[in-house]
Amino acid sequence: MSEYLLNRFFYSILVVVGVLVLVFFIGHVVGDPARLMLPLEAKPESIAKLRDSLGLNDPLGEQFVRFIGNALRGDFGDSYWQKTPALPLALERLPMTFLLAGIVILIAVPAAVMLGSVAALRPRSAIDRVVNLLSLGAVSVVDFWLGLMLILVFAVKLRWFATSGYGGLNYLVLPVVALTMGPLGRIAQITRSAVLDELSKPYVKMARAKGMPERRVTFTHALKNAFIPIITMSGSELISLLNGAVVIETVFAWPGVGLLLILAVQRRDLPLMEATIFLIGIMVIIVNLVVDLSYAYLNPRIRYGSKQA
Amino acid sequence: MSVQKSLRMVPILLVLALGISMVGCGVPQAAVSLPEATQAAVPAPEATKAEVQAASEELVIAVPSENVDLSSWQAQSEINSPGLRNVFELLVERDPITNELVPELATGWEQISPTQWRFTLREGVTFHDGSPFNAESAAFGINWTWAPENNFPGLQFMGSQITAEAVDEYTLDVFTAEPDPIVPARMYFCPLPSMKALLDSPETYATNPVGTGPYKVAEFKRGQEIIYEANPEWWGLDDPEARGAITFQKLRFVFRPEDGVRAAMAQNGEADIAAFLTPEQCATVDALDGVRCESAPSSETLMMRYDTPSPVLGDQRIREAIGLAIDRDLIIEQILGGVGSPAAMIIGPGVLGWSADLAPFAYDPDKAKQLIAAAKADGVPVDSTTLTINVRQASIPRIAEIAQAVQSMLIEVGLDVNIQVQEASIFNPEFGEKPTPERNYITIHPHGNELFDYTQSLSYYTCSTTVSCVCDPELDKMIQVARTLADSDREEAFREIAQYTYDRQYIGGIAYLGLAYGISDRVTWNVPLDHRLLAKDMSLSK
Numbered sequence: 001m002s003e004y005l006l007n008r009f010f011y012s013i014l015v016v017v018g019v020l021v022l023v024f025f026i027g028h029v030v031g032d033p034a035r036l037m038l039p040l041e042a043k044p045e046s047i048a049k050l051r052d053s054l055g056l057n058d059p060l061g062e063q064f065v066r067f068i069g070n071a072l073r074g075d076f077g078d079s080y081w082q083k084t085p086a087l088p089l090a091l092e093r094l095p096m097t098f099l100l101a102g103i104v105i106l107i108a109v110p111a112a113v114m115l116g117s118v119a120a121l122r123p124r125s126a127i128d129r130v131v132n133l134l135s136l137g138a139v140s141v142v143d144f145w146l147g148l149m150l151i152l153v154f155a156v157k158l159r160w161f162a163t164s165g166y167g168g169l170n171y172l173v174l175p176v177v178a179l180t181m182g183p184l185g186r187i188a189q190i191t192r193s194a195v196l197d198e199l200s201k202p203y204v205k206m207a208r209a210k211g212m213p214e215r216r217v218t219f220t221h222a223l224k225n226a227f228i229p230i231i232t233m234s235g236s237e238l239i240s241l242l243n244g245a246v247v248i249e250t251v252f253a254w255p256g257v258g259l260l261l262i263l264a265v266q267r268r269d270l271p272l273m274e275a276t277i278f279l280i281g282i283m284v285i286i287v288n289l290v291v292d293l294s295y296a297y298l299n300p301r302i303r304y305g306s307k308q309a
Numbered sequence: 310m311s312v313q314k315s316l317r318m319v320p321i322l323l324v325l326a327l328g329i330s331m332v333g334c335g336v337p338q339a340a341v342s343l344p345e346a347t348q349a350a351v352p353a354p355e356a357t358k359a360e361v362q363a364a365s366e367e368l369v370i371a372v373p374s375e376n377v378d379l380s381s382w383q384a385q386s387e388i389n390s391p392g393l394r395n396v397f398e399l400l401v402e403r404d405p406i407t408n409e410l411v412p413e414l415a416t417g418w419e420q421i422s423p424t425q426w427r428f429t430l431r432e433g434v435t436f437h438d439g440s441p442f443n444a445e446s447a448a449f450g451i452n453w454t455w456a457p458e459n460n461f462p463g464l465q466f467m468g469s470q471i472t473a474e475a476v477d478e479y480t481l482d483v484f485t486a487e488p489d490p491i492v493p494a495r496m497y498f499c500p501l502p503s504m505k506a507l508l509d510s511p512e513t514y515a516t517n518p519v520g521t522g523p524y525k526v527a528e529f530k531r532g533q534e535i536i537y538e539a540n541p542e543w544w545g546l547d548d549p550e551a552r553g554a555i556t557f558q559k560l561r562f563v564f565r566p567e568d569g570v571r572a573a574m575a576q577n578g579e580a581d582i583a584a585f586l587t588p589e590q591c592a593t594v595d596a597l598d599g600v601r602c603e604s605a606p607s608s609e610t611l612m613m614r615y616d617t618p619s620p621v622l623g624d625q626r627i628r629e630a631i632g633l634a635i636d637r638d639l640i641i642e643q644i645l646g647g648v649g650s651p652a653a654m655i656i657g658p659g660v661l662g663w664s665a666d667l668a669p670f671a672y673d674p675d676k677a678k679q680l681i682a683a684a685k686a687d688g689v690p691v692d693s694t695t696l697t698i699n700v701r702q703a704s705i706p707r708i709a710e711i712a713q714a715v716q717s718m719l720i721e722v723g724l725d726v727n728i729q730v731q732e733a734s735i736f737n738p739e740f741g742e743k744p745t746p747e748r749n750y751i752t753i754h755p756h757g758n759e760l761f762d763y764t765q766s767l768s769y770y771t772c773s774t775t776v777s778c779v780c781d782p783e784l785d786k787m788i789q790v791a792r793t794l795a796d797s798d799r800e801e802a803f804r805e806i807a808q809y810t811y812d813r814q815y816i817g818g819i820a821y822l823g824l825a826y827g828i829s830d831r832v833t834w835n836v837p838l839d840h841r842l843l844a845k846d847m848s849l850s851k
Contacts (some may be wrong), residue, residue: 035737038462040754041768041776043742049460054673082531083378083515093532156577163573164565166533253565255532263375268734 008292012285017068019281023274024067029058031091033080033268045081054080067274076275081267086275090260094279096166097256101241103176108183109234116183116191121214125197128264131188138185147178147251164253175252179245182239190233194226227298235291243280311574325702339451360637366849370842371571371580376535378515379526381502382454382461385759386839391584392562393840395537396437397500397520400428400447402552405837405846408659408761410493414442414501414661417480420565423488423793428496430479434544438519440505444475448820450501451483470494490795491762511692521557523845534563537844545845553845555700560844575600582834582842584825587706588646594827605836608759611705612655613715613817614752614769616744616778621694622751626684627724630677631751632670634722635715639672644710651767651820654807655756655766659838662763662803667811669818677722682826696726705822712753715819716757726751728736741775750778755822761839763803764792769816770806779812779815 035042051057055066068078076086112135119131147305154174155163162171198204201224207217246258253259257276264272296302347429348365372391377383383390384397415428434442436781451473454461470486482490501518510517510829518526523545524537537560545551563580565571572590576597586594591602613631615622622628641649651669656662685691694718700712712728731739758766767788772780786810791802810816824840834847 010609032734032738035741036733040737041765041774042462042738042741044775046460046462046464046618046742050462061695081377083380090532148567151570156581163577163579164567164570167562239851251567253533253563253567253570255530260532261565267807 005289008289012289015285016278017280020068020071020274020278021064023277024064024270025060027268027270027273028056028063030228032056033270037080041211049307052131055128071274076278077271079264079269079272080271081264081269086269086271087278089272090257090279092262092274093255094259096254097245097258099240100172100175100179100254100256101238102247103172104179104183104241105174105234105238108180108237109187109230111180111185112187113223113230114162116117116188117195117218119188119192120195120199121218124304129182131192135185135188135192137180139189141181143178143182144247144251146181147248148177150174150178151251164251166253166255175254178252179241179248183234183241187230187233187237190229191226195222198222198226224298228295231291231294235287239284239287242283313399314497317520330465330600336526343773363809366557367559367561368582368844368847369561369563369580371565371574371583373564373566373568373571373585375532376529379518379529380461380515381450381500381518381520384500384518384520385498391564392524392535392537392560392842392844393518394522395524395560395844396502396518396522396526397502398522398696399495399498399500400430401838403497403761403837404552405835405839405841405843408838410497411552414447415496416550418493420490420492420795421482423490424485426483426485426492427476428481428483430481431544431550434521435506435542436503436507436519436521437525437540437542438503439748440503442501442521443478444481446504447481447501449504449507451499453489453502454499455561467470483673490793490799491760491764494760494762512681522552523551523553524560526537527559532564534561536561551845553843554848555845556848557844562842566616572827573607575829578829579825581829581832582847584824584842585823586825586827588825590827591646591825599830601828601830602825603828603834603836604823605838606650606657606659606821606823607757607840608657608660608761608838609755609757609822610652610655610657611711611753611755611819612652613819613824614750614754614778615815616748616750617780617815617819618744618746618778619694619696619725619749620690620746621684621696622749623746624684624689625813626680627689627691628817629670629677630684630722631719632682632814633673633677633722634718634724635670635817635819636672636718637819640711640714644707645822646818650821650823652821654818655816656758656763657768657821660758660761660763660766661800662766662807664804666804667807669772672719673723678733681723691724694725694749696724696749696751698726698728699736699739699750700728700741702732703755705793711819715751715753743775744778750777753819759839763806764788767806770810781815784809 034047034054034056038050046160055063074087079086079089082089087269112186115131115135118130122128151163151174161173161241165171195218199218204217204222206220243258245256246262249256249259250262257279261273261276264276370392374388376390376393379390379393381397384393387394399413399417401410401418403409404411408701414431414434416431417429420770421427430444430447436442440446451471453459455464455471469489471483473481473483476482479632485492500520506517506519507514521544523540523543527536527538527726528536539555539558543555545553546555565574568585568587568590571580571583572586572594574580575594578599594600615628617623637651641651653669654663655666681691698712698716700708709730712730716726716728740752756766756769768774768779770779770784771777771788772782772785787802787806790798791806794802826836828834831850832847833850837846
């Protein structure tokens with residue numbers, strides 16, 4: 001196991017470095033930050049001076065060596081936009097992103113598993129059709145539109161919640177609802193098909209033949225085995241929430257990592273882009289690792305680290 | 310197995326990295342087009358020290374973007390640094406209603422020689438750190454703001470090199486490299502920081518703003534809001550010359566990039582002022598009780614910059630035909646929400662040099678066709694040349710629709726036109742390149758004259774500047790002379806240049822753009838022409 005973890009750690013570092021290299025080169029090829037920071041009418045000498053002060057006039061190779069050297073020490077330089085170190089700027093957004101993503105996953109996964117299992121227990125019944133319809137609807141709704149509609153109905157008309165911003169429960173409900181829909185629908189559908197799949201397997205027939213109660217057959221045996229695709233899907237949903245809740249974060253002005261990254265891209269703030277992507281990369285790796293390790297728990301046949309496995 | 314799993318993540322991360330590097334997700338700033346400031350003038354409020362201590366109200370303003378940083382020079386731009394002008398003050402301010410230059414930290418000014426101006430400074434003013442405001446600190450602040458080594462982007466609006474020198478405690482001399490009759494207007498671009506703070510801790514210049522204004526920064530929550538609190542020591546509390554009062558103890562500028570959300574905040578009372586609403590949002594807000602929409606022209610004009618080296622666009626008749634082929638009223642009515650004002654020049658009302666005598670081209674497609682036919686008869690290669698309408702994605706809301714409307718109007722009169730909507734990273738560098746005869750661009754984009762003086766916009770007409778697609782030596786001479794003139798001579802020279810450029814249509818006007826705000830009825834505020842969100846100009850409605 002520890003050998004496996006060491007291996008994973010090593011390859012994770014390679015992946016992070018690979019992403020950073022890519023971001024560095026693409027970031028330097030696409031768009032000139034100095035051009036975007038200055039007004040359109042800026043004189044060429046002002047642009048040249050700004051490029052010089054940002055270190056953008058140095059040969060690309062030299063910039064790259066400097067960048068990798070500093071990045072390995074966690075120093076991504078000062079944000080061009082906010083004139084303060086980039087990594088702390090990105091780090092201070094993490095709690096907000098974790099809060100939103102965590103609550104969404106904590107609501108979406110149990111609710112979706114319950115809905116999917118109930119639907120799978122009675123295939124083609126009215127309840128199955130309702131769950132199908134609801135989950136399809138949840139997957140199909142455009143989150144941007146949903147966000148604005150929630151604001152108009154619950155914040156403007158009913159005045160139950162705040163329109164936007166970061167704060168207590170009052171601020172949390174609408175973005176959570178808007179973000180929960182997609183994962184809820186997708187995980188419910190995966191759960192339904194995975195549980196159905198398991199219920200048709202011989203061991204279930206065996207369990208039923210032994211006279212095991214249906215509830216135990218479904219929830220203890222079938223559902224546990226169906227959990228591998230559910231966990232995989234939930235992991236992928238969590239990853240997209242950690243880095244891809246950009247639209248909802250923008251609509252609700254939720255100060256998370258996604259919104260920060262979009263603002264950094266708009267301003268071609270290379271240090272901030274690099275720091276944010278570095279953080280997102282780390283989060284993706286951790287979530288994937290947790291998902292992989294959970295496989296071994298759910299399916300004892302999976303063993304990590306053993307050459308025979 | 311572990312290698313495969315790690316490698317499986319690579320494509321995901323590659324897509325992620327590529328996506329975020331290549332996507333330009335512009336958050337559009339809402340702008341509406343308006344003829345003139347329509348609101349009734351309300352006298353500036355006044356307050357006393359006793360009143361400011363009693364002021365407990367909080368004012369919430371929803372703005373589209375957060376502060377870039379808190380450097381004094383950033384306070385020039387409300388978009389770059391919302392509310393920061395409440396912290397820093399200027400030698401010379403603009404009257405929010407008339408837009409005329411009025412005293413702020415200077416009480417008077419005079420031109421001593423073509424390259425020297427003398428300012429008399431206000432006495433009894435202190436910075437937030439307790440240091441005195443005097444000629445020495447003002448000179449230091451001005452020299453810092455214009456220092457070539459600092460290379461602040463704001464220098465783009467600030468003209469030729471300026472240096473300042475203290476004459477005595479409250480007399481300041483400002484020198485320019487070239488004769489410059491509009492130094493007071495330039496001082497409007499120079500928010501003054503504390504000399505003591507700059508000398509003690511220059512590294513905190515961008516994060517710890519120390520000015521003389523009615524408010525200080527209490528807290529800057531990045532990505533969320535910036536909170537300003539009243540400065541009980543503000544010199545203007547008992548001074549009518551401050552042209553304003555502290556009505557609000559606390560100002561909260563909250564950052565909301567989505568304009569629909571800002572409008573919603575105005576509608577449900579979460580924000581007292583919501584900046585930059587679209588015309589549709591304005592209509593919704595106006596239909597509600599307790600909130601209204603107010604707007605004023607901005608310094609922005611939507612214009613068409615022609616590539617004059619083009620064999621087609623180089624012909625004056627074609628440029629005139631384009632001017633006549635465009636139905637400005639239709640564009641303003643259908644795309645800009647019906648509150649627009651057709652533009653004849655690249656500067657709008659309120660800017661020195663704007664001429665009311667020049668009428669926007671009337672929509673006359675028949676005359677446009679005649680002009681094109683006449684050009685064709687003289688061998689202008691209209692049929693064999695494809696013109697390109699070039700716009701920057703999200704430069705103003707609905708810019709792509711405007712480009713499509715213009716395209717169809719030009720096709721209607723017989724021109725061959727296509728459209729190119731470009732992302733900023735491609736558009737901006739190209740904007741600063743001199744056109745080739747093969748390029749054939751009609752670039753439609755907004756231009757802002759922040760200096761409120763025609764000279765800033767004239768860089769679009771001179772041979773040497775990168776943004777100009779024109780080279781007319783006679784016009785160059787006229788501009789050169791006008792820059793050195795003052796008062797009525799300057800106005801006369803501007804009038805001549807305006808007429809000259811209007812006759813030749815080197816650049817065509819489309820619309821004067823304005824900006825609109827959702828404002829709670831509990832707040833009284835005249836939207837100023839410079840669109841600065843100054844709390845001292847705002848008061849509680851009686």
